[in-house]
Amino acid sequence: SQTIHQWPATLVQPVGSPLSLECTVEGTSNPNLYWYRQAAGRGLQLLFYSVGIGQISSEVPQNLSASRPQDRQFILSSKKLLLSDSGFYLCAWSLPGLAGGQYFGPGTRLLVL
């Protein structure tokens, strides 16, 4: 069966510091991968998605970037965090193509002070 991991679980960072969040998927090959942010409140905002190694599509222009160095690894980065970057960051995977839904990782809670 497939599992998805994210780390760290929680992170407190000062404004202006860099960020690196990691997501890995096990038990499947060539998954579609996604990064979402959930700010205080409830909405899920799609940040990036990837259909393969090195292929990244951005949904929202901002100071975040994403990379996919390996088939089942997805990384979210920032060079300089802003206060508004605080939130709950969720990685998700789905089967390639149009099959099925997305499955979320446990998430990383980021607080920028």
Added chain:
Amino acid sequence: GENVEQHPSTLSVQEGDSAVIKCTYSDSASNYFPWYKQELGKRPQLIIDIRSNVGEKKDQRIAVTLNKTAKHFSLHITETQPEDSAVYFCAARFMNSGYSTLTFGKGTMLLVSP
């Protein structure tokens, strides 16, 4: 662009009552509609989904209906229990530059009182 509207934003029911959450979507080409349940502090969990070639799908106490003509779909929970309390998200799949992504509604906070 693609849009998913979800109502109500908050729903309070008594244990044993039914709960209905409704969503509308903008892109008539959408063909897949999942529902997620998110308990406090946890990740969203896929609880049921429906494809555009089906009008209704049931799984024990939950069911989803789809009206493609009207571009709306609904989640029905019967015999609600306190553990059903959570935020529920609907979503619709949209095609975007040859790839598919999900657009989510803003969520419904369901509170089931004992």
